[in-house]
Amino acid sequence: MKIDVQNAWNEMMNRIESWVDALVINLPNIIIAILVFVISIFLSKYISRLTLRLLTKSSLQKSMKNVIAKLISVLVILAGIFLILGILDLSKTLNTILAGAGVAGLAVGLALQGALANTYSGIVLSYIKQIQFGDWIQSNDYEGEVVDLDLRAVTIKQPDNNLVYIPNKLVLENPIKNFSTTAQxxxxxxxxxxxxxxxxxxxxxxxxxxxxxxxxxxxxxxxxxxxxxxxxxxxxxxxxxxxxxxxxxxxxxxxxxxxxxxxxxxxxNDINIPFPIRTLDFPKNVHVSTN
Incomplete structure (x- = not known):
């Protein structure tokens, strides 16, 4: 029994020593990977702000500009992660992640069909000129001013100052009446x-x-x-x-x-707007009592 415990202890110590040796050998790569990750974070924020500035003069909706900036920011971070995996020589791990992401993406896509449809519809609505912030529209039996448009819903403010959130999919698939397309x-x-x-x-x-x-x-x-x-x-x-x-x-x-x-x-001018009038015609042999 003592021999088995001693062998197990020696095996564990050998593993720890091998891990420490690997850590020391790969320490420069780990430091470089950390620097690359930090640089990726700062670079993503900078590029996101730069993208918003470049899109300021475009005709896109404000929500769409934010979406584009966020997507570019995420892409920069993902590129940094892939670079880090390469620096740490984790190519096999990268392949495993990509394979798992494909399966997970298919499952998530099937589970979130409605949400993805609203997201796609929101992107389309952000590009078309028929709906802009401040427009007075009528859609899906609701009428009001467009106050927000994101990847989930179109928000309109009704005349009674209540907000209505209409899913983007319904707005895109149904007729839209825009009262603001003309000046009068x-x-x-x-x-x-x-x-x-x-x-x-x-x-x-x-x-x-x-x-x-x-x-x-x-x-x-x-x-x-x-x-x-x-x-x-x-x-x-x-x-x-x-x-x-x-x-x-x-x-x-x-x-x-x-x-x-x-x-x-x-x-x-003594012009009459008459009330609805009904004339009752009784047969002559019918006696009407006034009491």
Whole structure:
């Protein structure tokens, strides 16, 4: 028993001595590898900042610029790691790492299909010009101002100041309505007047009211006034005009101001906006009690 313990002890000491000898022999390489790693870290940060400066004048989204800078930084660090493995003569370890990375990458790719789809969609959205920071868009039944765009979701601020996070995949695959692609927005307002009204006077009055209350509308020719139908209790019309804004909130405000102005004009000229009316026709042999 004592002989086995002594042999084990001698074997362990021999191993430790061999490891110490290997450490002493490879100490210069280890020092160089540490220096290469430190240099790689500082170099990655410098190149990341330099990339952001070079991309400042580009038309890419801010989020996309950050992504590109981070990817370049990671590539620099990976290059430094591969160089370190070569300095330490760990080529076999490198091959093992690459083989394991391939298998792990396949497994991770299958498990994170949704996340990867959002990442790819975020990269595509960062390149296209249809969505920019500050644009007022409508997508997936949500409407608001684009305040952020990253590799996971598009963030929009709604008129009630709430934030909505829409996955990039849904934004890319579904229609996008961008109200900010033009300099103006059209306001469309529907109303109705009584059957006894002078229709030509109503048209002239509405056009005049719009011109007086909205600066972008210079003349009555800039207003589109259309009678649309004979309604149940009124003759309905639609008025359309442009405002200098692309925000849906500003369109609603303009519509509100138009409603107030038209109502005041109608009241001043005794023009009636009738309530819905229903006429009940009873047979002659039906007795209606008033008690």
């Amino acid at each position: 927005s059209r306001v469309i307002l529907s109303c109705g007047v009584g059957y006894s009204s002078d229709l030509e006077f109503v048209r002239e009055l509405v056009n005049k009211t719009i011109v007086e209350n909205f600066k972008p509308v210079e003349t009555a020719d800039d207003v589109i006034f259309l009678y649309t139908e004979f309604g149940d209790s009124s003759i309905n019309f639609e008025v359309r005009f442009w405002i200098d804004s692309t925000s849906a909130l500003e369109v609603l405000k303009a519509k509100t101001e138009a409603v107030i102005a038209i109502k005041k004009a109608f009241d001043a």
